[in-house]
Amino acid sequence: MSKKIGFKLIFIVGIAAILIIGIFSFYNIRSQSSALLAEVERHANQLSETVKHSTRYDMLLNQRDRIHTIINTIGNQPGIHDVRVLNKEGEIIYSSRGKDIGKMVDKNAEGCYACHAANKPLERLPITDRTRIFQNDSSRVLGIINPIYNETSCWTADCHAHSKSQTMLGVLDVTISLADVDNQIRKGEIDTLIFALSAVVALSLLIGFFVKKWVDKPVKELVNATREIGTGNLNYVIDEKKSDEFGLLAKSFNNMTKKLSEARVQLFQSDKMASLGRLAAGVAHEINNPLTGVLTYSSFLMKKTQDNPEINEDLKVIVRETKRSREIVKSLLDFARQSVPKKNKVNIEEIISRAVSVVENQLSINHIELIKKIEKEIPPVTVDSNQMQQVFINLLVNAADAIGPKGGKITLSSSMIKLSPYGITHIKQAVCPKRHDLTDNEVKIDGLPSIKLKIYSDEKQGFINLDPVYGRSHHIFHFPFNIEKDYKLVCPKCEISLMEEGKRCPDCNAPVYTFEVPSRGFVQGCLGKDCSWQKWEAVDIAGQKDYLEIKISDTGCGIPKENLSKIFEPFYSTKGQKGTGLGLSVIWGIIDNHNGTIKVESELNKGTSFIIHLPLEQN
């Protein structure tokens, strides 16, 4: 296809070149040849006059021999075809070609035609009409007629050859060969032809070269890329450095493949999750059966060997570890559903060191230095130690993956902080006075199920999803109108009013809504413009709470800004086939189940920090 474009271009440009050069040279050669002819004409005229003048005296003296000599001398010069003098009757009386003398010239012959075209011959001939061009045997010949008029001296001469009544005495006819001129013109034509041909060839080569460079190569690259993508290699990238349309095309092509590969990854992930679910079920069944053998026999033996403490201790280890395996398999089955944490009061430092011991090998292989900064005297926290250990292991492995094999640093620090509940406390449940659940699992705000309410404002209605984080106010509005001052919020299920009668927002004076958080009092708030006032007395009274802050920072590749919001979503993974994309979403779920929060800060190529806040008191 690319070749066709090249050929088409060459064809069109060649035709155009030939046309332009052809027209140009046509007119050029024509004007050149007419200039040449004019020059030859002038020259002939001059020659004719010269002959006339140089023979005049001899004519008057009637010295015919001298006239013959002069005419012969001139007529035999190169380039001159013939010089002859004809009398009135058409008889050649002098000629440079001796054999012609005495011959009669037909009055209808070419040379005579100018004057003898009409029946009565012209006696005066304008100078422009005196020339004629005719084809001789081998070449073109230009002839010029010079009439010899009767003069006083002619009839007064001694020879009395002419009478006074005659007007015309004869004609001097000089013919000059145009062979040279014609040669020049032909040479010019050939030169032009050669020039035109070489121009077309050069243009074709030039066009061919640049079409190959600018069109052929990028098109070939594109075709190659589509073929690669056709075979499934979505990581194929084409060079997009060119600034022309192909550069643009390459950019948009690369963008397309990027989007495609993202979509494929998503699809792949969800597909993987589905098959992983089936696999987990199958594996769970397969593993649980042999585990049953181990666990039943070992626990049975343990029961039977209570009086043999040495063996009993060892059996206890087997039973304990098998039970641990049982938990792992169970979590495999539960992973789609957030399983309930089994919380105990534990020392967080212990959990951290257990997690570290699991990944230590991997860290040292990758030349990663782990720096632990754990504040002394952290009171025990109520957490599920298995789940929490899983959180730390996952975060450490992620950090190690982000650093890669070139080595780096991971800093793990934990400290006690105090946090105000405003802006961080999660409203986990909300009910209307008739105890309808207001939480909306379909619409999530920053990953948390929102609180769905129905709004009436200015006789219009719509829905609003309130931010479930107390005081943050990232609400989502599902209606096209502005909220009027007299808005009313109701339960979307039973339409019961959620407005606090007579109460106004202390900040913006808008009406105040309220809903109950089961067993944790009431949340109040307003929807005034640019106002984010909310009040949750039960939480506020508790005041600032003690939180345990655990921060895991790495010096890895960092996370691009646009991905930061996505990383806690299930199935989001940058590790391709290596990860399931569940790690961080599971971590998020675990921390959330512990009423904690996890957030991420990252700078590209500098590193990433995950910050976990766990409340010391579990309500």
Add this chain to the structure above:
Amino acid sequence: MNSDTVSSGSRGKKQWDILVIDDEQVIIDAIVKICSSENFSVDSAIDAQIALTKLVKNNYRLIICDIMMPGMDGFEFLDELINRRINSALIMTTGFSTVDNAVRSLYSGAIDFIPKPFTADELLSSVNRGMKYIEIQSLLKTQKDDSAVVYVPCPAKYYRLGYSSWAAEESAGSVLIGATDLFVKTIGNFSSIDLLNPDEELIQGNSCAYFKDQQERIFTLLSPITGRILESNSEIVKDKTLLEKDPYFEGWLYRMLPSDSEYELKKLINCSSDRL
């Protein structure tokens, strides 16, 4: 083998305590070993078809049956038992221990569900409860004219997860849950209850409370519905006899906010139908 239990039945059938059905020999061996150590007579079958032929020849008080088996699975086997009016008590067990399997087993009439893998104690606690259940059932049959009330049936408008736990909707939208009288009776004399804390999540078919008896055996109660615990009955921790005296009212365990009671209650047995 216990000579008391292995005796000829009324129609010349051989009497056994337990029949184990599992497609894995190692599990059969383990269960046989553990149950024999408690002096139960144990027979076994490698699949449900063999079990059915054995059931023609013999009587079994208790059947421990795996769900996932080639050919006839545990649920089909259970249906067949009901069809043939065989009233042996059935304990379901499976390596594929999902919530659905647990709830479905209890709904279909199994008296307990043990997820694999289990320990010897877990198995024995379930088996002992099964034996107790059979005793109560046979007492019920012999003393039809109610001289002494053997057990308190579940009140109307209550829902129960097999013979394990019950749930009752309250007007405020919350749900009370507790242990059925039969469950309490089958444990016998328990010494302590371990309850979860408010705000924790319960999942239908997963454990929600642990009862310990004098021998330190743990009996697990499965939650009838999914939801968040609003409060637990503090009275019951103080006075555990409440549970025995009034298991359906004063003896409630948790008040909880259900996440989807409408759907989950359908998977429970409506106690109103018990009276028909």
